[in-house]
Structures are given as structure tokens and as C-alpha cells.
Amino acid sequence: MKDHCRGKMIMTTNTTPSIDLNQHDDQRHAFLDSIDTLIFDCDGVLWLDHHVIPGACEALAKFRSMGKKIKFVTNNSTMTRHQFLVKIQSFGIECSIDEIYGSAYGTALYLKSIQFNKKIFMIGEAGLENELRDAGYSPIKFNTDHTVSGISNAQNIEIERDIGAVIVGMDTSLTYSKCVYAHKAITQIPGCMFIATNTDHSYPVRDGTLPGAGSIVTMIQSSTSKAPIIVGKPETLLMDVIIKNEGLDRSRTLMVGDRLNTDILFGINSGTKTLLVLTGISNKQSIIEENIIPHFILNTIADLI
Amino acid sequence: MKDHCRGKMIMTTNTTPSIDLNQHDDQRHAFLDSIDTLIFDCDGVLWLDHHVIPGACEALAKFRSMGKKIKFVTNNSTMTRHQFLVKIQSFGIECSIDEIYGSAYGTALYLKSIQFNKKIFMIGEAGLENELRDAGYSPIKFNTDHTVSGISNAQNIEIERDIGAVIVGMDTSLTYSKCVYAHKAITQIPGCMFIATNTDHSYPVRDGTLPGAGSIVTMIQSSTSKAPIIVGKPETLLMDVIIKNEGLDRSRTLMVGDRLNTDILFGINSGTKTLLVLTGISNKQSIIEENIIPHFILNTIADLI
Secondary structure, eight states, X not given: OOGXXXXXXXXXXXXXXXXXXXXXXXXXXXXXXXXXXXXXXXXXXXXXXTEEOTTHHHHHHHHHHTTOEEEEEEOOOSSOHHHHHHHHHHTTOOXXXXXEEEHHXXXXXXXXXXXOOSEEEEESOHHHHHHHHHTTXXXXXXXXXXXXXXXXXXXXXXXXXXXXXXXXXXXXXXXXXXXXXXXXXXXXXXXXXXEESOOOSEEEETTEXXXXXXXXXXXXXXXXXXXXXXXXXXXXXXXXXXXXXXXXXXGGEEEEESOIXXXXXXXXXXXXXXXXXXXXXXXXXXXXXXXXXXXXXXXXXXXXX | OOGGGBSOOOOOOOOSOOEETTTOHXXXXXXXXXXXXXXXXXXXXXXXXXXXXXXXXXHHHHHHHTTOEEEEEEOXXXXXXXXXXXXXXXXXXXXXXXXXEEHHHHHHHHXXXXXXXXXXXXXXXXHHHHHXXXXXXXXXXXXXXXXXXXXXXXXXXXXXXXEEEEEEOOOTTOBHHHHHHHHHHHHHSTTOEEEESOOOSEEEETTEEEEOHHHHHHHHHHHHTOOOEEOSTTSSHHHHHHHHHHTOOGGGEEEEESOIIIXXXXXXXXXXXXXXXXXXXXXXXXXXXHTOXXXXXXXXXXXXX
């Protein structure tokens, strides 16, 4: 299952038609009995923009009272788990730090899982840096104000020769110099890994979108002709990390999300059960259009209890 | 033939086997008689790194004495024609400014050809800016030192609302702010064009490569989900501009290059004759591997006379 982390998405097709739990009240109880752990995408599932989905808090409290494990995942690499905890709790949702898996934390866990012990060059925000530091790594400091100008200055940028990994996430302080540094490390240092926190091409904000981590990753991938190891959804690395860290049984784990091509594909690719809720981006028509078939469908997470 | 300028390369296949002019001394004269204009890629054809190809100067002088038109093309958008003229002449090659077509100049000519008269936002070096200014355009000044930090600052970047084109080329002063500006103009302003000077993913320098214009274009294409209009080789827009500007007959025009997937494809896509010289990147084995078949092959441009 590792191969598709290298820049190409292998779609593990689920060909079984979705069970619409809206139509089968009687099946919800049996369905919940078959699940030990619920892994939640958040925006579009538990809240939408700045408003909690009605009944979501109560549903999660009910799952907890039934003894279910709850996990929260996010591809956003700009926030540490602590920052994400504050955000989740701001919606009145019960949560603890050890239930949160972001792509920044997932990247740090992945590095530890492979006993990575070389230098890191990072394109990313403080959220990524802090997770790496918490895991014992010290990403190379590259002055964010260090903007070169002109080809000859760019080619004179010197890199440290013992870098073992370039990690690329969302970075609002991106400069051409940083790209040159990453490009040189990946193309000039034998064995240097290229790791992407996630591949979301745009980053949703209040009034539209910004260029996302995925667009920066695409630039480095394009210039170096190297495919990255991808941590975030819909690749499986983040799920592998959660499954291993928590000792979960994939067959009794449910990925809950509102987007077919990230959340649901993430669950399908990872071998968990998947539940599409219709409170966010994808709808029933999307299933036909994208041909990504969730195991279960429900209008809202609140309807599961 | 216009469609393939929008981000996807349509390979107009030439299925006729190449004529190896090395093997057919007798055909070279007839071949030259069938040509009015020779369009040269430069690096790998007329010079290699810092050394002129032996006999190249004499060959070009001979073509001129035979009454042939000579043109020079480059995808490099960082240099103005004046700068490129100095470079060509530094190799002892006779050249005049009106014989030079770079992707920066080609972009300016393209804008004029469509009577473009709106505002321009540009990601690029002084070479691109100067060619646009020479054509009467004033690209919006965006402080290259203006680096924002943090999502909220990035989303607060205000763009001018009457931009009609975002032009993206190689830019060693690239910042995330510039990407945000380009991204917002392309995604928020109806009808705003997205033009790429060229799509070379890497930029060759002394000791390796740097991220090229194509990698920056790929980033903006990825974040906006919009395909650019591409000026440079192997797309046909630059050739269309040359043909129109010079009043050339495509069937009596020869594109001479050392790279199959840029120069030769450029000629094939544009409906000119093509000559691969073996003094640069591609060799006879490349023709089989890449399945791009030049009309003619010759060891070196000097051998044509």
C-alpha cells in the first residue's frame, strides 16, 4: 500500500453500492456495533465555516458514552495539534490532544517511525516547525526575509550537504530562495527525501482561496522531476500512522467525511469503512460523477444516533 | 492549432522517417534550395555552454550570402532582445535585434496582436518587464520585498480589479504574496487571462539547475485550476507570431534545434520543416525513445554548407 504515496494516487475502488443509512433506520444500530473507532474530518462534518453542525456535539458525546474511540484528522499543516484542539473546543466539541492527527504531526510521526535522524529543510509555517521540534527535530533555519534577486545570486545559494529530507507544506513566507534551497537539496544530495504534508492545491479562506500546500509541492515536484512522499489525505500514510499509533483494527474503523476525493478515498485507500455525510462539499450526484463510492451515506452525523 | 496553447500539448506527429543529411551529401543543396528562412534555437546548436560550435559562424554567414532569412528563438524570458543580442554577438555570430524572438518579446507581440489594452500583473524578471514596457504596457508594480506572513495577511492582499492578464515567467524574486496576487486575479476577475512565457520546468545554470518558469507556472495552474496560454516552445504561439510578423511561408521555413521535445516539436506543431543537429541534448536514439521525428538530421549546423 506504500507505492501510491509517491506522487501518484492509486484509487482502490470500492465497487459495493453505498448503503444509505437515511433509508435504513434499523441498520444504524448494527452499523455502530460494527465500529470501534470513528475518525472525523472536521470542516463540513462537525462544523461548517464558523457554525457547528446541529447535533454534532451530542452525537460525539453519544459515541463516547458507547465506548467508541474518536479521532480527528486534518490536512492543514499550518496548525499544531494544540492550535487545532482550541479550534475544535471553540465549537463546544469535547476533544483531547491525543485524539488529533494533523498532517504536520503525521509527518513528524512518520519520520520517527522510520528512525529518521538527519537534517531537515522545511518549507512550511510555524505549525509544521513546532510539530517537528516537539518530535526532536530541528529544521534548518533559512531566513524568511532572505530574498535573492537575479539568476547568479540564486545559483550561489549554498545548501548544507547533509540534509536527509525536504518537507514541503503550506508556507505564506515562501520565496524563490526557499524553492532553490529545496530544489538543490532534492536534486543534489543522494537519497534526500522529498515529503509533502498534503496536496490540497488551494487553501479555503473567508472570501475565496489562496494557493495551497499542494501548489507549492507541485512546483518543487515540477522543477526536480521527483515525486514526493505524501502524508495527508487521500494518501494512506497518515492513516497508517494513526492505525499503528493507536493499535486500531482497520475493519472496525470508520472514516467520516464530506469530500469523496479526499476523506472517502482516504478511507477506501486505507482499508477502513467510510461514511459520507451530506453537510459539506460532496452530494449523492458527486458519487456518480467522481465514481468514488463510500460504504455508507447519511445526511448528517447527528442522524447516526 | 490554437487549442494546444491552453496547457495541453497536442503532438502533431510527423510519421515520415527522418532524412539523414549526413548520409546524403547530394541532397543538401536541394534541401537548402527548398528553404527561405532558418529559425535557430541557440544553446546546443550555435554554441554549447561558453563555446561556439566550430563552423557555426561561417555556416550562418553562408546562409546570409545565399539570401536566407535568419531568426533566433529562445524560451528564456529573463533577457530582453538587447541582452540576447549581446550574448549572440559575444560568440562572434552576426546578428541584428530584429532577428531575435524570445518568449518575453513573443508575449508582448501576442498581447499587441489581440489588441490587449487592460492592466497586467506580472511574475517575472526585468527582461519580461522591459519587453512589455517597450510594447507600451505598464505591468503593475508589486513590491518584491513585500513578503506577508500568516494566512490572514495573505487573504488581506488587495488586488486591482481591472487586471486583464496575469503573465508568469521565471522570477528569482518570487514570493508567496506574488502568487496570491496572481491567484486572486485569475480566480476572481472574470475573463482575466493567464499567460505563461514558457514551460521549462528547470533553468540550467553552471552547476546544475534552478526552478524554472514552468515550475512557477505549474504552481499557479495548480492553485487556480486554470490552464495557461503558453507562448514558448513547443507550443505554437511564438512561431505564429514570427510567421505573422515576418510574413513567412511555413513550408519554406526550417526550425533548427538540438532538443526533440522543445525545438523539433515546436517546428512540427507549427507546420515548418525541422532539422535536428546532434551537437546538443538529443541524439538518434532519442528519436526512437521520444517518438518525435524530425524531417532532417545532421551532425552539426556547420555540415550544411
